[in-house]
Amino acid sequence: MHDEHRWRAAEITVSDSRRGVDADDRSGDIIVARFALLPADVIARESVPDDIESIRAAVRRCAEHADVLILTGGTGLGPRDVTPQALLPLFDYEVPGMAEAMRHEGLKSTPHAMLSRQVVGVTTNCLVLSLPGSPNAVAECLDAVWPALPHALALVSGNTRHPEQPERVR
Secondary structure: OOOOOOEEEEEEEEOOOOOOOOOOOHHHHHHHHHHHHOOEEEEEEEEEOOOHHHHHHHHHHHHOOOOEEEEEOOOOOOOOOOHHHHHHHHOOEEOHHHHHHHHHHHHOOOHHHHHOOOOEEEEOOEEEEEEOOOHHHHHHHHHHHHHHHHHHHHHHOOOOOOOOOOOOOO
16 A cells, blocks of 8 residues: 655634634635645644734644644734734745735636735745635635645655656747
């Protein structure tokens, strides 16, 4: 039997309204369902308020043990949307192409995608992606980055061997 690498994954929902055990967290559930396809074991799920210090504390806890961490919520233009402000100082470096790809995919559905401030970066060898809070936007964002995600995780983990690419016809 072939040994398939399994990643360690975590999900954080950032919301003042969707908190507590019985809270409706369809966006977080979509993320967790996708992790199974990666394949990844979900090692943590958290729900935190739209508060910079609460977000940072949750990210530090999760990133310490995860290979990939996806947050949902807090990426809009409202005064309580502070996920990017919480994440950017934690990043060792950003991965802007992934955030750009997510916004580009969202623009196919709504012009409001250009208002989303999701960010992607790496902290403590963990790839961190912030997604909007809407379930539809989460699915679109994941669709946009999914083809590159396994290679991104391999690179972050130190496997810098690039997959073979077909030769270009000149």
